[in-house]
Amino acid sequence: MKKIALAFVAVLGLGVGMANAGDKIRIGTEGAYPPFNNIDKAGKAIGFDVDIANALCAEMKADCEIVAPLDWDSIIIGLNKKKYDAIVASMSITPERLKAVSFSDPYYSNNLTMVAKKGSSVDPKNLKGKAVGAQRATIAANYVTDTLKGVDAKLYDTQENAYLDLTSGRVEVLVSDKLPAYDWLRSEQGKGFEFVGEAIDVNDKIGIAVRKKDDELRMKINAALKAIVANGKYAEINAKYFPFSIF
């Protein structure tokens, strides 16, 4: 029985990899959250998060591999299962997530915002019964389900699908992170839309997630982050995507 089990495991091993320590760091990102992480025509991951990840790796003198696309709902679970070693995917630091993973120092800040059609008379204080959308497993979704009472909440697997339904009118208001929404509003598809109401300040800091026991990696990332902020590399990447500082 032991031989059969070993053979079975070995056969499966033909197609599986083995996690190993060493200077190779695998960085996971979602790939469906422009302009922070997205996949281009050639299938490569691009965006602010990817650029920051590469800059950090250069600073840490480590060999990095970007793992994308990934399913957002299970991205933390994948980290804990050692499919990759860090998540640089615009992930907010929340107490809930801190139960499952550790975070580096923040590498940018965010607010939540509501987006709606230009000229629509949506009152952020009174959304009862209206269709409000957000991406599942984000703090925007938590805001919609916990704080906004009495709304018809619609949750999407990806931010892109949420935008599609906002454009078609299936949801009247979208709650999302401010920065990607800012980028989307500048696009062709987002032209007829605008921010509604004040930015919702949830003191949202975006960090890099690592496994709880990978404290050494976390320290290395923090040191590298400090370095690229100090030497201007961060500002360079920031300017590529936003005309204001997002730190």
Next chain:
Amino acid sequence: MNWEEIIIALPKFWGGALLTMELVILACLAGFVIAVPVAMMRASQNWWLRNIPLIYTFFFRGTPLLVQLFLFYYGAAQFDVVRESFLWIVFKEAYWCALIVFALNTGAYTAEIFRGAIQTVPHGEVEAGVAMGMTKSTLYRRIVLPRALRMALPSYGNEIILMLKSSALAYTITLMDLTGVTRTIIARNYLAIEMYFTAGVIYLILTFIFIQVWMRVEKRLLRFQNT
């Protein structure tokens, strides 16, 4: 295995299961209504009657349900023509989109099952009906359809079970069916194995209940069939 969290989540699972059952029952009823005429057309001698519905069944049986859902839900919304017409009342709601796609999908499979059954009705019975002077429509109403539907019962039961399982895809277009509720709960508590296990058990229970009901239906409808 974190049993506490499972018990805490049970009420939400129940809500999801209700939506799942609602979608499946309505879709299967609508699918049945679509399938019978389509099956009769597909079994006819007329080339046109036989092959126009073939486009419908071929498309819906040859493409994944996920593609069909996305095509209807996201794809249709791309066109201004759709958004500004009366159709939008229907297409706007994810519930109707899902119901229509599920109904068309199960209708296509069921139509082919019924067609096979119609073509397998013992020719002797059809001849007897013709000999008695029945018109085509009486023939269908009294002989062919009752016989064919009874012969199709086992396969049709399988198809309904498949529909129950396919309904799990409703969550991809924002519906909070059983799988959607499960994914949303996992997004907050990260207990993937516990939650998926529970959802699996609930689906098994639903399948089991349905099979028991169906066995009784078969027994009753086939009570005079001893061949």
Next chain:
Amino acid sequence: MLDLQGFGPQIAFGAWMTVQVAVGGLAIGLILGLMGAAAKLSANPVLRWTGQGYTTVVRGIPEILMVLLVYFGGEDILNRLAETVGYDGYIEINVFIAGITALGLSFGAYATEVFRGAIQSVPVGQIEAATACGMSSRQVFLRITLPQAMRLAIPGLGNLFQCLLKDTSLVSLIALPELMRNSSIAISNTREPFTFYFIAALIYLAITCVVLVGQLYGERWANKGVRQANS
């Protein structure tokens, strides 16, 4: 309307990945199907119960749940298995392996029933004759039962394979870059969901046609020399 806007190669790659996932799932599924049928037909009640449990449970849960369960739970199980045989390292499963395992498990459960029906339909007289000739039970199975069972199983297996092909779209929901996922990526860049999902649908139809033709040829080959009832 059907302008791919440069995403053609991605879509083509996705289609190829779809085929790979389908073939991988088929391979695993056929093996599991044969094992399951053997288990259900065996004299050993434990094997029979295991086989029955496998088919009942797996056929009762949605395929998408199977994919999600295997993806999250699979590694845990594998690692515990490895521990029992004294292997100390850590094994991880990538999305592709998780996908074909889940699809293979599903396929195998249905294939078990197909194989079981086919094996039981081989005329008993032939088995008796073979045993009378002095063949061992292994020889009987390999030379008499299996070839004839294959002939009876091909239509059922062909239908199951078509279902498997469509179920590969489910692996897109755990981010494997097959056809559906790559279509979604193209859509996030071009904002034209109808175009790309429609093209994906056409590609699935094309692959289905190829499989259908293959199934027809397979049936014809397997039925060589067998007289058929005139319809």
